[in-house]
Amino acid sequence: MKIIVVENYEQLSNEAAKIIINQLQKKPNSVMGLATGATPMGMYEALRKAYANGEVSFKDVTTFNLDEYCGIDPNHPQSYHYYMQQNLFNHIDVKPENVHLPSATSDWNSAAKSYNDLLKQTKIDLQVLGIGSNGHIGFNEPGTSFEQETFVVELAEKTRLDNQRFFNSLEEVPRFAITMGIKNIMQAKQILLLISGKNKAKTAKRLLEGKVGTDFPASVLHLHKSVTIILDEDAYGLAK
Ligand code: GLP
Numbered sequence: 001m002k003i004i005v006v007e008n009y010e011q012l013s014n015e016a017a018k019i020i021i022n023q024l025q026k027k028p029n030s031v032m033g034l035a036t037g038a039t040p041m042g043m044y045e046a047l048r049k050a051y052a053n054g055e056v057s058f059k060d061v062t063t064f065n066l067d068e069y070c071g072i073d074p075n076h077p078q079s080y081h082y083y084m085q086q087n088l089f090n091h092i093d094v095k096p097e098n099v100h101l102p103s104a105t106s107d108w109n110s111a112a113k114s115y116n117d118l119l120k121q122t123k124i125d126l127q128v129l130g131i132g133s134n135g136h137i138g139f140n141e142p143g144t145s146f147e148q149e150t151f152v153v154e155l156a157e158k159t160r161l162d163n164q165r166f167f168n169s170l171e172e173v174p175r176f177a178i179t180m181g182i183k184n185i186m187q188a189k190q191i192l193l194l195i196s197g198k199n200k201a202k203t204a205k206r207l208l209e210g211k212v213g214t215d216f217p218a219s220v221l222h223l224h225k226s227v228t229i230i231l232d233e234d235a236y237g238l239a240k
Contacts (some may be wrong), residue, residue: 001221001222001227001228001229002227002228002229003208003228003229003231004228004229004231005062005231005232005233005236006230006231006232006233007232007233008129008232008233008234009042009196009197009232010042011232012042012043012196012230012231012232013040013041013042013043013045013046014042014046015047015230016040016043016128016194016230017043017046017047017050019126019228020032020043020047020056020111020126020128020192021047021050021055021056023125023126023190024057024058024061024217025056026057027125028059028060028061029060029062029128030061030062030125031060031061031062031063031064031122031123031124031125031128032062032063032064032124032125032126032127032128033063033064033065033066033124033127033128033129033180033185033188034062034063034064034065034066034084034088034128035065035066035128035129035130035138035194036065036066036067036080036084036130037130038085038130038192039130039131039194039195039196040087040128040235041087041132043194044087044088045087046124047088047092048087048088048091050094051091051093053121057093058092058093058094059093059094059095059145061094061098061195062098062099062100062102062122063094063098063099063100064100064118064119064122064124064180065080065084065101065102066127066129066137066138066139066179066180066185067080067102067104067138067139067177067179067180068080068081068101068103068104068177068178069104069174069176069177070108070152070174070175070176070177070178071104071105071108071174071176072103072104072174073105074103074105078166078167080092080100080101084101091162094111100115100118102115102150102178102179103115104176104177104178107226108152108176108178109152111150111178112150112152112178113150115178115180116149116181116184119149119150119184119187121236123146123187123188123189124187124188124189125188125189125190126188126189126190126191126192127185127188127190127191127192128192128193128194129185129191129192129193129194129218130157130193130194130195131193131195131200131203131204131207131218132158132162132203133158133162133199133200133202133203134156134158134159134203134216135206135207135215135216135217135218135219136156136159136218137182137185137193137217137218137220137221138179138180138181138182138216139152139153139155139159139177139179140153140179140181140182140183140185140217141154141155141156141159141217142156142214142215142216142217143179143214143215144182144214144217145182145214146182146183146186146214146220146223147181147182147183148181148182148183149180149181149184150178150179150180150181150184151178151179151181152176152177153176153177153178153179154175154176155173155174155175155176155177160173160175182220183219185220186220186224187221189226190226190227190228190233191221191224191226191227191228192227192228192229192230193218193221193227193228193229193230194229194230195207195229195230195231195232195235195236196231196232196235197232197234197235197236198234198235198237200234200235201234201235201236201237201238201239202238203218203235204231204235204236204238204239205217205238205239206219207219207229208223208239210222212229
């Protein structure tokens with residue numbers, strides 16, 4: 001596990017974007033695993049700038065997002081479809097047919113299965129991850145088996161409370177999501193995990209302690225051979 005500690009969120013975002021740009025320069029037809037949430041927003045901003053400056057192209061890139069809420073329309077401002085369009089896809093030259101997110105508008109279980117089938121036919125070169133305060137990756141909540149593949153998950157109360165900030169009320173936060181499973185995530189060739197802010201300091205400490213267990217899903221990353229974690233000082237504070 002490679003740990004990079006940077007001063008602040010801006011540096012974390014630039015460092016993460018640099019790793020992605022290097023990957024795409026080395027392999028222009030990379031398959032990228034992408035994440036949502038507040039943490040990678042700065043990284044997407046840096047990627048948009050790099051694209052606008054001609055430093056990188058996404059024209060041969062394929063993307064697979066980690067997860068999507070169930071039961072909200074792709075045009076809903078809090079859907080991950082919408083997030084990805086706004087933060088990245090609308091601004092770059094990725095081909096729409098090369099972009100993949102779970103489709104969770106109806107028949108969630110068969111949508112999860114189709115997404116899993118798609119994932120089985122590919123190999124993700126670089127998977128970007130954030131982390132939930134309870135240690136979730138994607139939406140794999142504590143207790144999820146490390147053998148779990150893409151599935152419909154009932155979100156933990158803690159996750160719904162954490163994500164309430166993006167909605168008008170807790171009631172509006174979806175109760176279910178489709179997420180890549182831990183097994184899918186672990187099949188990526190390389191993983192890049194971003195952790196930012198004081199509110200993630202306890203989570204980062206728990207992760208960096210190194211104890212592996214399903215009670216803390218991100219701990220599975222200790223079993224992967226190519227993981228880079230970028231933390232800012234605020235997130236790293238308690239782990240020193
Ligand atoms: C969300 C997403 C995760 C994300 C995590 C942290 O619920 N499903 O993919 O990594 O929670 O989000 P944030 O970066 O907003 O703290």
